[in-house]
Amino acid sequence: MADFMLWSWLAGLGVAGVSGPLGCFVVWRRMAYFGDTMAHGALLGVAMGLMLHTNLTMGVMVVSSVIALVLLLLQRKQTLSGDTLLGILSHGTLSLGLVVLGFMSQVRIDLMGYLFGDILAVSVADVIGITVGGSLVLLILTKLWNPLLLMTIHEDLARAEGYPVDRIHLIFMLLIAMVIAMTMKIVGVLLVTSMLIIPAAAARNLVRSPETMAVAAALIGMVSVTLGLAASFYLDTPSGPSIVVAALITFLLSLSIPPMMGRHRTLFAKR
């Protein structure tokens, strides 16, 4: 197998290992659309990065974080409902990113690569970046795990017990921004959220505790990356979407497994 395949595979595994556990919180906190909005904004980050000749990953992280902050502030005002706001910002920033990129005719841009990922263009430097960034994200997530879990279940309870809820929330947003910047390379801005959500959802029926769900989500993501890349290599399918399709298949398979939490069909059960 060619070297570039090895780097792609390693990068994919690294990203899956981080987006699985973080994705569990995205799913638990019902933030799927929120993550999507941050991811769409990432394209604007790419455009800004290109325009200012800075590191694209930094550009993506900064813009995604800013979008997250704006969302938090606007949601507090509550003049518009949450999902309307998300819809506006999600498509607004995506289009803004495309328009800005359109102005830069002098730069040769692989737009499809940004939208749907270009894992086969992963370099050694990318793998190192993902390893370092991913380890950092996992380290912080482990430190915050217990309070984050408590405030996911009941925010006021966490506040009453003295946790700095707002600060933890902010750090969590920054972690998502970091993961988006890393995952973008693999599956592209349009599919980033799928790597956060699908492995986590697929893991749900296999586990009984939040911790095992995080581990299972990471493993399922890794399997999806492996299968998707293999398909891409042998069948010549686009790599990003192939990974997502592989994740989708594992999710569908997980539905056929009887849930471990007893009497409940978990995913589609009423609250």
Added chain:
Amino acid sequence: MTVAIPSESLLLAARKVDFHIGGRKILDQVSLEVHAKEIVTLVGPNGAGKTTLLKVLLGIHSAPATSVWRKPRLRLGYVPQNIPIDSIMPLTVSRFLQLGMHRESVTTIKDSLELTGVAHLFDAPVHGLSGGEFKRMVLARAMLGKPDMLVLDEPVQGVDYSGELELYQLIGTLRDRFGWGVLLVSHDLHIVMGATDRVVCLNHHVCCTGKPGHVSNHPEFRELFGDPVVRSLALYHHHHHGCDANGGHGTQT
């Protein structure tokens, strides 16, 4: 602080708390005290500011430091009104008890569940619990922190009628055993009136406060809850006293 030195048994006190949300005055000069070993019940119509007051007392909403006094190193156990746990969150009863800063041994967790009568649910997923079982689980978690005082918001919400009585009895029994001060919010007047030491009637301001019998005769209380309710309470009390006079075999409610 301009307040006299609090008595030994005082755990928590609100002194003329004002609180606004979005320009609307929710709490107006509310004062309240909770002492050790007493059950104080906050009653009042919907939207009277009961939950807001609890949140101010718990420090969830911030209020001027001078308006809320807590005994130094007071340990508070909080049982919120409602904890909706999405079914996509895998969680067992024992894991729920370990949420947050509690790092307790299996024995301690089992003991706590034993005290609230749900030890058999140790390994059960939280999603299958009945309303009463769920409340007992949350109560067991609150007890893990060895609290001096418990704050319960609508502790019997979502619990069936006989379960309500049992739950109030349980709270009373545990209070006797551990000497907690208890502050609870309820709008179920019938049960509350029998199971509480002091009632505080809140409608943005404190309308009246005192022993259950005293409060239910207060004009402002009557106005808030309407005559039919008050009459039914009077009947209830009559019945209650009757039981006591007959040797007290009627269960305390």
